[in-house]
Amino acid sequence: MKNKIAFWIITLISVILVVYISVITVIQPVFTKNTLPRAIARNLEIKDKGTKGDKDKVTKPEQNNSGDDSISASDGAGTTPNENVNKLIELRRKEILLRSRLSLANEDSTYLILDLINNTAVLELKGIPLHECKILHSEISNSFRSYSKDALLNWMSEPFILKNVEATIPKISFIEKIAPKDTLEANKMVTEPKETKLEDVFIVMDFDRNLRLVISQSELPDPEGKKIISNLRNRYHKIEISRTVKALTKFNREPVKPQIEIVIPKSDATILYKALPLYPRMILRL
Amino acid sequence: MEIEQKQNRGFLHVVKWIIPILLLSLSVCVILYNPDFQDSAFKMKSTFSTPAPYEGKSADVIEKLILKSTRNITIIEDKLNLLKPVKPYIVVNTTENRFSLRTINGDTIRTGVCSTGKNELLIAGNKRIIFKTPKGIFTVRNKQQNRPWIKPDWAFIEDGLPIPSARSAERIDYSTLGDYALEIGNGYMLHGTLYQRFLGLPVTHGCVRLGDKDLEVIYNTLSKGSKVYIY
Numbered sequence A: 001m002k003n004k005i006a007f008w009i010i011t012l013i014s015v016i017l018v019v020y021i022s023v024i025t026v027i028q029p030v031f032t033k034n035t036l037p038r039a040i041a042r043n044l045e046i047k048d049k050g051t052k053g054d055k056d057k058v059t060k061p062e063q064n065n066s067g068d069d070s071i072s073a074s075d076g077a078g079t080t081p082n083e084n085v086n087k088l089i090e091l092r093r094k095e096i097l098l099r100s101r102l103s104l105a106n107e108d109s110t111y112l113i114l115d116l117i118n119n120t121a122v123l124e125l126k127g128i129p130l131h132e133c134k135i136l137h138s139e140i141s142n143s144f145r146s147y148s149k150d151a152l153l154n155w156m157s158e159p160f161i162l163k164n165v166e167a168t169i170p171k172i173s174f175i176e177k178i179a180p181k182d183t184l185e186a187n188k189m190v191t192e193p194k195e196t197k198l199e200d201v202f203i204v205m206d207f208d209r210n211l212r213l214v215i216s217q218s219e220l221p222d223p224e225g226k227k228i229i230s231n232l233r234n235r236y237h238k239i240e241i242s243r244t245v246k247a248l249t250k251f252n253r254e255p256v257k258p259q260i261e262i263v264i265p266k267s268d269a270t271i272l273y274k275a276l277p278l279y280p281r282m283i284l285r286l
Numbered sequence B: 001m002e003i004e005q006k007q008n009r010g011f012l013h014v015v016k017w018i019i020p021i022l023l024l025s026l027s028v029c030v031i032l033y034n035p036d037f038q039d040s041a042f043k044m045k046s047t048f049s050t051p052a053p054y055e056g057k058s059a060d061v062i063e064k065l066i067l068k069s070t071r072n073i074t075i076i077e078d079k080l081n082l083l084k085p086v087k088p089y090i091v092v093n094t095t096e097n098r099f100s101l102r103t104i105n106g107d108t109i110r111t112g113v114c115s116t117g118k119n120e121l122l123i124a125g126n127k128r129i130i131f132k133t134p135k136g137i138f139t140v141r142n143k144q145q146n147r148p149w150i151k152p153d154w155a156f157i158e159d160g161l162p163i164p165s166a167r168s169a170e171r172i173d174y175s176t177l178g179d180y181a182l183e184i185g186n187g188y189m190l191h192g193t194l195y196q197r198f199l200g201l202p203v204t205h206g207c208v209r210l211g212d213k214d215l216e217v218i219y220n221t222l223s224k225g226s227k228v229y230i231y
Helices: A002-032 A082-105 A142-146 A149-156 A183-189 A223-249 A266-275 B002-033 B037-049 B059-083 B153-158 B212-221
Strands: A111-115 A120-125 A128-134 A137-140 A160-167 A175-178 A202-207 A212-217 A259-264 A281-285 B089-093 B098-102 B108-115 B120-124 B127-131 B136-139 B142-145 B180-185 B188-191 B208-210 B227-230
Touching (some): A082 A149, A082 A281, A082 B059, A120 A266, A128 A266, A128 B089, A149 A281, A259 A266, B098 B212, B108 B212, B120 B153, B127 B153
Parallel strands (some): A212 A259, B188 B208
Antiparallel strands (some): A111 A120, A160 A202, A202 A212, B136 B227
16 A cells, blocks of 8 residues: 555656656747847947948847848748848858957957857957967857857857856966075075976856856876866856756746857967956857 | 466566656656756747748848848958058967067968066065066067166066165166067067077066077067067
């Protein structure tokens, strides 16, 4: 009898859980229509000092299918050939990239351009590429694949701002030295500079609009580095699990957190991390 | 016979329990071990509710948008070109201690090793002096050959020597900076070095030290107003 009751209780819990997961993963998203966080469009009108012609006025990109240039079904007759649509999407992608580059080039900070089409990560300052590295491998979350190109373009239309970063290497490290009292002590303190070994690199960068960028090194880490990297990875994994569980207990869903993981050589990862300012901006090209 | 029946019942009993336990563990696995759990939710959403972009729209409108986008691209490219340096420039990588001399088109003229700031904090009583190369964009303010180095206070503190008066002759050093020096502001310079063997290592007090041959080429290529990018 006891066994029977236990059986039915467990079956009931299982069924409730399955229904709950179905609701969370399938039914709720369909009805709530949660979208990727949209970029907050700043004033992107580019005005030329001295010239006020139409020629130099760059119009704002379409944030969605509404607005002055929205495309409605009543516009003209017939359907658009696919090539033109693709061409338009490509042009918009390029326009967004250039627009973001221009807005950041007008500032004095170094910024990162993550181009997953050409598989490059470029460090730029004032529109000048300072350092370019090849992305050897990249992984993106499923959410990217499931969104329409238009939704993604809107999401990427503004540079991302770094909110939080954790890395296995320090951004700046200083060696403290107490000034010698006399020349004798100074002579004792003189040491031959040595080439420093690069530490193993693993970086987790959380940007606004919920984007997470993970940078891993292509080289195999040494045992100590491996431990540090796996600790950091596990910590983030635990945070994600607790986030999901918390959301589930509240019968709520956290906003989607798209993740990009790139693998680049250790030296490049170190350069990128050390060269970028504390809260850098990033342009994403997908 | 009875034993066989008991065995069958035991088997059925086990099978009966397998289904809920499997369901339970499956649910837990989905929640805990699927990192794309949130993402998969969105997959369903977008499959059902996001329309394909520009689907069923007029060709005229699309062409109009293409023209507009093309025009915008040209304008932005022009604006970006205006930001490009008008003179050859140098890019210094402080992490690898390397430099790259480039033309206005961005083509590399020369690359090589250099020495940048040693990232050291010198503590002298209440004074704290940081030896690091600043990052950012700088402009060549002055070019000089055989420029003497006017030693600042830290040079004496570091050597354990008493600090002389501001105009003391002890402060003048004719050999340290090498044949050429290019000032980039705030006392920072691109200059030569007596310690050629340390090139490629972070050993300086903030300036960028270069090898003799590299420095000569840089001196002859860059002029007053040339840009220096340090990252």
